[in-house]
Amino acid sequence: MHSGILLIDKPAGITSAGVVGRVKRMLGAERVGHAGTLDPDATGLLVVLVNGATRVASYAADGTKRYSGVMRLGVTTSSDDMAGEVLTESSSIPPFERVLEASRRFIGAIQQVPPKVSAIKVQGKRAHKLTREGHEFELNAREVTVSRFDIERVSDTSFRYVVECSPGTYVRSLARDIGEALGCGGAVESIRRERSGPLSVDGALSLEEISWGQLKDWSLLIPHIPRIEISEEMATAIRNGHQLTLKKVAQLPAVASLPRYSIFAYASEEDPETIGLLKVLGSGDLEVAINLGRYPGQK
Numbered sequence: 001m002h003s004g005i006l007l008i009d010k011p012a013g014i015t016s017a018g019v020v021g022r023v024k025r026m027l028g029a030e031r032v033g034h035a036g037t038l039d040p041d042a043t044g045l046l047v048v049l050v051n052g053a054t055r056v057a058s059y060a061a062d063g064t065k066r067y068s069g070v071m072r073l074g075v076t077t078s079s080d081d082m083a084g085e086v087l088t089e090s091s092s093i094p095p096f097e098r099v100l101e102a103s104r105r106f107i108g109a110i111q112q113v114p115p116k117v118s119a120i121k122v123q124g125k126r127a128h129k130l131t132r133e134g135h136e137f138e139l140n141a142r143e144v145t146v147s148r149f150d151i152e153r154v155s156d157t158s159f160r161y162v163v164e165c166s167p168g169t170y171v172r173s174l175a176r177d178i179g180e181a182l183g184c185g186g187a188v189e190s191i192r193r194e195r196s197g198p199l200s201v202d203g204a205l206s207l208e209e210i211s212w213g214q215l216k217d218w219s220l221l222i223p224h225i226p227r228i229e230i231s232e233e234m235a236t237a238i239r240n241g242h243q244l245t246l247k248k249v250a251q252l253p254a255v256a257s258l259p260r261y262s263i264f265a266y267a268s269e270e271d272p273e274t275i276g277l278l279k280v281l282g283s284g285d286l287e288v289a290i291n292l293g294r295y296p297g298q299k
Helices: 016-027 051-055 096-104 127-132 171-182 232-239 243-250
Strands: 004-010 032-035 043-050 065-073 075-077 086-089 108-112 142-153 158-165 186-196 227-230 263-268 274-280 286-291
Touching: 004 016, 004 051, 016 032, 016 043, 032 051, 043 051, 065 171, 075 171, 075 186, 096 142, 096 171, 108 171, 158 171, 171 186, 232 243, 232 263, 232 274, 232 286, 243 274, 243 286
Parallel strands: 043 186, 227 263
Antiparallel strands: 004 043, 032 043, 065 158, 065 186, 075 086, 108 142, 142 158, 263 274, 274 286
16 A cells, blocks of 8 residues: 555654654655644554545544543642643642542533643744743633543542543643642643544554554545445546546446535545545536545555
């Protein structure tokens, strides 16, 4: 396959950009990106996009994320995790019943202020860069949704959590905010991403296992979009820009039944790799939304 995705179990101590660079070097791929940043100290699922798959990220479903790890109460830090500078410490940790009660207040649609070491842009600059440079600034709260927030006591100060949430939710902010609500402060000790939409860290690759043979079809990113197989002759003609073939494909029963203005993926009946995305126009005709093409020099 020339375009696809790799599901990588990112270890701690490397940035998401570092993983992307490593994949690019190991595969010799022309283009590599990722879907959803993980902090350097976080572990778990990182979806890496190879070659043409980098063009499909904007079509990917914003599925629920699931994270697990440990949060600590009785401390606040500059980064809302234990990698940052400790700002305050407290020995007054409430009973577990109160911690559990407080966690329930963060289930549902909530307003959340991202950490100042996040990648959110402030006047064109990343917040984490402004923080490192010593600039003073404030980030606006935004609405996120937490559908699950389970907490289990590990010690007097540490609590294991499982969080399921919408994209854009910061677990570090949850730890900070629950600590603030309890009056003792809070920060995360560890974060592991277990799921992103339909994709799971189960069976994900280590950095040492990366290879072309492990590439998965990029249509896994878009399970909400129909995938239709057509003849090799038609697929080749569309890939080569033959407009007349688009009209023939539009008349196929599986395509003609699709709603107007919908998007669907297409592949050849003789080749398992998804080729691109087509759009149904209001007239019922088709146009090419994305043609991934072929990337020379790949295995």
